[in-house]
Amino acid sequence: MSGLRVEHPRHYGRWIASIIAVGILALILFDILGNPRFYWDVVLEYVFSERIVNGFLVTIALTVASMTTGILLGIVLALLQVSKVPLLAALANLYIWFFRGTPLLVQVIFWYNIAALYPEITIGIPHVVTFVTLDANQIITPIMAGLLALSLNEGAYMAEIVRAGLIAVDEGQREAADSIGMSKARAIRRIILPQAMRIIIPPTGNQAIGMLKTTSLVSVVAVPELLYTAQNIAATNYKTIPLLIAASLWYIAATTLLSIVQYVIESHYSKGAGPKSGQKLGRLILDNLTTWKGRQQNPQGTTPNQGKVAEGATQS
CATH class of the missing domain: 1.10.3720.10 (MetI-like)
Structure with a gap:
């Protein structure tokens, strides 16, 4: 039995909203910095x-x-x-x-x-x-x-x-x-x-x-x-x-x-x-880095813990 594959949904709406927000901010800064008045x-x-x-x-x-x-x-x-x-x-x-x-x-x-x-x-x-x-x-x-x-x-x-x-x-x-x-x-x-x-x-x-x-x-x-x-x-x-x-x-x-x-x-x-807000942010970054490293080591999309869980389920 193959390991469980984790599919991460793609949040296209978030990317579009972020691009729009950055674009608006860039336009505002360009107008302010370029205004000679x-x-x-x-x-x-x-x-x-x-x-x-x-x-x-x-x-x-x-x-x-x-x-x-x-x-x-x-x-x-x-x-x-x-x-x-x-x-x-x-x-x-x-x-x-x-x-x-x-x-x-x-x-x-x-x-x-x-x-x-x-x-x-x-x-x-x-x-x-x-x-x-x-x-x-x-x-x-x-x-x-x-x-x-x-x-x-x-x-x-x-x-x-x-x-x-x-x-x-x-x-x-x-x-x-x-x-x-x-x-x-x-x-x-x-x-x-x-x-x-x-x-x-x-x-x-x-x-x-x-x-x-x-x-x-x-x-x-x-x-x-x-x-x-x-x-x-x-x-x-x-x-x-x-x-x-x-x-x-x-x-x-x-x-x-x-x-x-x-x-x-x-x-x-x-x-x-x-945990404080700063600690929560640090923990979130650390978890994301750990998940990314696990993906690099397991291209099939399973983390080491998930593979062990799947192996245990197969043996049982």
Whole structure:
């Protein structure tokens, strides 16, 4: 009895769709690259210019500072939300409700004009003793106003992300920590948070990528970040589109790098939680290579395992 022959169906529709998609993409790229109105020479001239690079560094600094502050604030708010003290939980929910309910652009402008409400910032006990008095106009600079708005707003969104991760951890983990005499703070730090990270990391990575582009909102208060710098240059040479393209290239590069960092962190915290998307892709490629090698060694269309199965069936 001859071995079983495996017939692989030919998916002509997939090939036709792929060829059409590649053709459309090639036409779009050809039109964009061949259009002289894009002024690609101007793009190449300014994409690595000192002013654009400095603006990009300001954008990165704002992103890192805002995300770091937002994550720390989000953790505190999430812990207050799940606490058993009703007043603390209510205050945390009120904070989240307010900052998620108002547009970020409004918050940026509000903090920029906070000196109109509080010309002086005092540190001390109200109406009792004052330790330090500061001039609000000197403290709340444009970049400080942008940082405050981005950080406080991000803290509200991160609180919900962290809370979702905390409540996703099985209650038995908390009971096990209590049974061995762990304090609640230590249990959260050593048991709950590490397990919750699997759920927290993916949306946090998305928030970081979103924050990178959201920093462009602070251009309205003249913070010299990437978009504001590109707009300033365009105001002098009237090449708005090329400058926007130059800025976009830096945003795309930074987004790609953040995506890679996100994948590495996800891989670290997902150990033992099943195959990840990257592992699935690698396994698929490996399986295809193994199947191809088996076909080369068995031209009749059977893999070594299939031949053994067929041989065993014949003997039986």
